[in-house]
Every structure is written in C-alpha cells, then in structure tokens.
Amino acid sequence: MSDTGGWTGPDPKDRPDDSTPPAGNQMPPAPPPPDAPYQQQGWGPRPGYGKPGVIPLRPLTVGEILDGAITTMRRHPALVFGSSAVVAVIGAVLQLLASRYLLPDVQTLQNLGPAATDQQIQDAALDVLGDTALITGVALIITVLTQTFLSGFLTVVIGKAVLGKPVTFAEAMAEAKPRFLPLLGATIVYVLLVAAGSVLCLIPGIWLYTLFGLTTPALVLERAKVGQALSRSRQLVSGSWWRCFGILLLAGLIATVLQYLVDIPFSLGAGGTDVLTGEAVPAGWGALLLVAVGQVIAQTIVQPFVANTTALLYIDQRMRKEGMDLQLARAAGTA
Structure with a gap:
C-alpha cells in the first residue's frame, strides 16, 4: 500500500482489463477514452x-x-459506537444545558399575561432571542x-473494513488526525x-448537497486538499446525481x-413530550436528562450508519467510474 493508504486518485494503469479479442478476423471495438466510465467500455462483463x-470488490x-x-x-x-457515543454525549450535554436554561425564559415570556406592557413583552422577547442565538x-x-x-x-475505519484489514483506535486516530483541519474547512x-x-431555493440546496456529498471520504481517503476534495466529489457524482441522491x-x-x-419512549417517559411535533420538554432536570439519554442512544446508532453509507457510496462511485476495484483488490491482496 502506498503512503495514501491505497486510496490514491484514478490511475489508468489500475483500470481493469478483462477484454477478450473476438474470434476470427473480426476487429475488436475501438478502445474508449481513458476517462470513460467502465460501463461504457463494452469489453464484456465486469470482473469481481x-x-x-465488508463489501464485494465490484460495483x-x-x-x-x-x-x-x-x-x-x-x-x-x-x-464505531465508542467514538459515536462520545460525540453524542457532547451534543446531548449541550442540548441539555440549552433546554434547562432557555426554557425558563420562554415560560416567563408566556406568563406575562394581558396586563404586560408592550415594552415588557419586547424586552422579554429580546432576552429570549439573545439567549437562543447564543446557545444555538x-x-x-x-x-x-x-x-x-x-x-x-x-x-x-470503513476504509480499513473494505480491505478486510484490522484497525485499532490509535491507528485510526493517527490517520484521521492530520485530516481534521482540512476536513473542518x-x-x-x-x-x-x-x-x-x-436560501435561494430549496432545489439548488438539494442539488449542491448531493453534488458535494462525497467530499468527506474524498478528502480523508485520498488525502486531498479542500478544493480538490470538493472537485472530486463533483466528478464522482456527475452523471450519477439521481442515484447518489436516492441513496x-x-x-x-x-x-x-x-x-x-x-427517542419516542424516552420523550414519553419524560412527561408525554411528542418529538414528532417538536413541543417543549418539561423543564425539570430529571425529564431533560431522560430525553438526553434517548438522544445519545439514537445518535450513537444513527450517525455511524449515515457516515458509513456515504463512504461506501464514494467507494462504489470510484469502482464504477475509475475501475478502483482492481486497485483495492491489490491493496487487499486478492487480485
């Protein structure tokens, strides 16, 4: 494996060559351009x-x-669950503190009553708005x-899992740590x-969300710069936007x-709060803590699933467009 962990950019030498010359004197079809997707080559079935x-090395x-x-x-x-749980706990603690200290101000605004002057209502609303903006x-x-x-x-982690290679926390952290600042950018x-x-329109936002949705795996696995990672995501999604969007x-x-x-059982246990309607939870510490526990459990399960799916979609697009399955097979020792 190379210093990039076997996840370098497209290399024409690594494109699979499973062509078989036709029998007789029939000339084979003209070869496709080097950057053509493998599906367009017309050289027979895709090898595995x-x-x-965790996945077969093929589209x-x-x-x-x-x-x-x-x-x-x-x-x-x-x-997977250890790192996700730590992140979920941090997020839940912030949400817990925000709910505990913001709800009393909201309730004060609600309890002003009809005798309150316009100035009192305005001052209370500004206090709530300021607290909300700060905490948010x-x-x-x-x-x-x-x-x-x-x-x-x-x-x-999933880059190692695709190759069937063991990985420890220290190894994963050593590879991820240098990429943190570029990934943050x-x-x-x-x-x-x-x-x-x-803001302009929902449709452009959805289009951009999908077009650059593979930026994170491109930046981490290829060790690309910010601009390069965004460009790589655009290249991989182009021509397959609807498929990537659907997945x-x-x-x-x-x-x-x-x-x-x-979330629902924990919210109900906290006092009948309906998470589907977004109604405020009870202001007591016990109820808020119960809701926070539910959030931690949910996020611990959900976030890895989404991150893993995105990374595997990136790998799938590279196998489809760049013949990366052969490159991965060499790195895994199965070619």
Whole structure:
C-alpha cells in the first residue's frame, strides 16, 4: 500500500482489463477514452475480486451499500459506537444545558399575561432571542467540530473494513488526525454552499448537497486538499446525481426513522413530550436528562450508519467510474 493508504486518485494503469479479442478476423471495438466510465467500455462483463472485507470488490447495489454500512458497525463495534457515543454525549450535554436554561425564559415570556406592557413583552422577547442565538451558536460550533471529527474517523475505519484489514483506535486516530483541519474547512464550505442554495431555493440546496456529498471520504481517503476534495466529489457524482441522491436520501430516511423510534419512549417517559411535533420538554432536570439519554442512544446508532453509507457510496462511485476495484483488490491482496 502506498503512503495514501491505497486510496490514491484514478490511475489508468489500475483500470481493469478483462477484454477478450473476438474470434476470427473480426476487429475488436475501438478502445474508449481513458476517462470513460467502465460501463461504457463494452469489453464484456465486469470482473469481481472477491470480498476481503465488508463489501464485494465490484460495483455495488443499494442493498450491498446499506449492508456494508451495518456490517462495519458489527465488525468494529468498539471503534464505531465508542467514538459515536462520545460525540453524542457532547451534543446531548449541550442540548441539555440549552433546554434547562432557555426554557425558563420562554415560560416567563408566556406568563406575562394581558396586563404586560408592550415594552415588557419586547424586552422579554429580546432576552429570549439573545439567549437562543447564543446557545444555538455555541451548540452549532461544537456540533460541527464533533461531527467533523466523527465523519473523518469513521471514514478511516470503513476504509480499513473494505480491505478486510484490522484497525485499532490509535491507528485510526493517527490517520484521521492530520485530516481534521482540512476536513473542518471542507465541512464549513459545504455547509455554506448548501445553506446558500437552500436560501435561494430549496432545489439548488438539494442539488449542491448531493453534488458535494462525497467530499468527506474524498478528502480523508485520498488525502486531498479542500478544493480538490470538493472537485472530486463533483466528478464522482456527475452523471450519477439521481442515484447518489436516492441513496443519500434513503440513508437519511432510515436514520430519521431509527432516531424517532429510539427517542419516542424516552420523550414519553419524560412527561408525554411528542418529538414528532417538536413541543417543549418539561423543564425539570430529571425529564431533560431522560430525553438526553434517548438522544445519545439514537445518535450513537444513527450517525455511524449515515457516515458509513456515504463512504461506501464514494467507494462504489470510484469502482464504477475509475475501475478502483482492481486497485483495492491489490491493496487487499486478492487480485
């Protein structure tokens, strides 16, 4: 394996060559351009290189991508769920503090009564707005930092899992750590692009969300720079936008359903709060703590699934467009 962990960019030498010259004097078809997707080559069936890890080394079906994401979680539970739980706990603590100290101000605003003057209502509303902006801003910063770390760390883990190679926490951290700052920059650019597109219109936001959705695995596995990672995502998604959108949407829907299924019992136990309607939870510490426990459990399960699915979609696109299955088979020793 190379110093990039076997995940270098496309190399024409690594494109699979399974062509068989036709019988007789019939001339074979003209070779395709070097950058043409493998499906366009017309040289016969796509070869397979076994299954050294969590997925077979060939273009994947949707079911194989989802199964590979779950299999990675099962084969590396300590790494996957341990790192995800730490991130989930940090997020839940922030949400717990925000709920505990923000709800009393909201309730004060609600209890002003008809005798309150316009100035009192305005002052109370400004206090609530200021507290909300402060807590939301801090929580957003911490969430971006923790989720950036988690996505980069899990991408390293699934890169090893695809090759069927063991990985320890120290090894995964050593590979992910140098990529954290570039990944943070790419995440910020990605969020801003999607947000800008969504403000203008929802459709451009969805288009950008999918087009640059493979930035994280491209940056971590190929050790690319921010601009290069964004460009690589665009290259891999172009021509397959609807397929990538469908898989990312399906993963998101599965994650949302799982999160609600875990959250609902804890929310009900906290006092009948309905997470589907977004109603405020009780202000007591006990109720808020119970809701936070549910959030931690849900996020610990959901976040790795989404991150793994995204990384496997990136690998699938590279196998489809760049013949990377042969390169991976060599790295795994199965070619």
